[in-house]
Amino acid sequence: MSAIIHRLREKTADTEKLTINVGYVDLGHIDLLTQEGFYSNRSDFIRTAIRNQLAAHADAVKQSIVRHTLEIGLRCFRREDLEAVQAAGEKLRIKVVGLTIIAADVPPELARATIESLTVLGALQASPAVKSALADRIS
Structure with missing residues (x-):
């Protein structure tokens, strides 16, 4: 019995990786909010902050x-x-x-x-x- 292999279409990533530098105190505040359960992780905090800024500037965009x-x-x-x-x-x-x-x-x-x-x-x-x-x- 021969197996037929179908190549699946490659999935396009729906996000792009960014690298940012954050001051130690700001990073500590992010970690504190994460530890307190406001955000699931640092990335969640940063994505939320970005969305908030985009919403604040939505008309200009x-x-x-x-x-x-x-x-x-x-x-x-x-x-x-x-x-x-x-x-x-x-x-x-x-x-x-x-x-x-x-x-x-x-x-x-x-x-x-x-x-x-x-x-x-x-x-x-x-x-x-x-x-x-x-x-x-x-x-």
């Missing part, structure tokens, strides 16, 4: 997104998408707040031929070769 004509969320560009852009003789000006993925099967030449500019406020996932090909177009 919305206005900026409209002013800069940014897309919000996950934007994925597959080889077929870029080939269609190329066939139409067009170029993309990509502006995303969130995660932009340029699929692994996109060759650097196709990316360079179809992407005029790339602005990502968040994270960009692309092969090192594609990132290199677009280096002068990424802001």
Whole structure:
């Protein structure tokens, strides 16, 4: 009996790791609040603080997104998408707040031929070769 193996699609991470420096006293306060049960851990505290600041500045963020004509969320560009852009003789000006993925099967030449500019406020996932090909177009 032969086994059939199906490769599952790789799951895209829904978070990005940040490294921050925090003063010892602030860190002690965070640990105290965690110890007292206000937060489950340091990361929980930091995520909550970030959400609170984003909520406090929500109007300014919305206005900026409209002013800069940014897309919000996950934007994925597959080889077929870029080939269609190329066939139409067009170029993309990509502006995303969130995660932009340029699929692994996109060759650097196709990316360079179809992407005029790339602005990502968040994270960009692309092969090192594609990132290199677009280096002068990424802001």
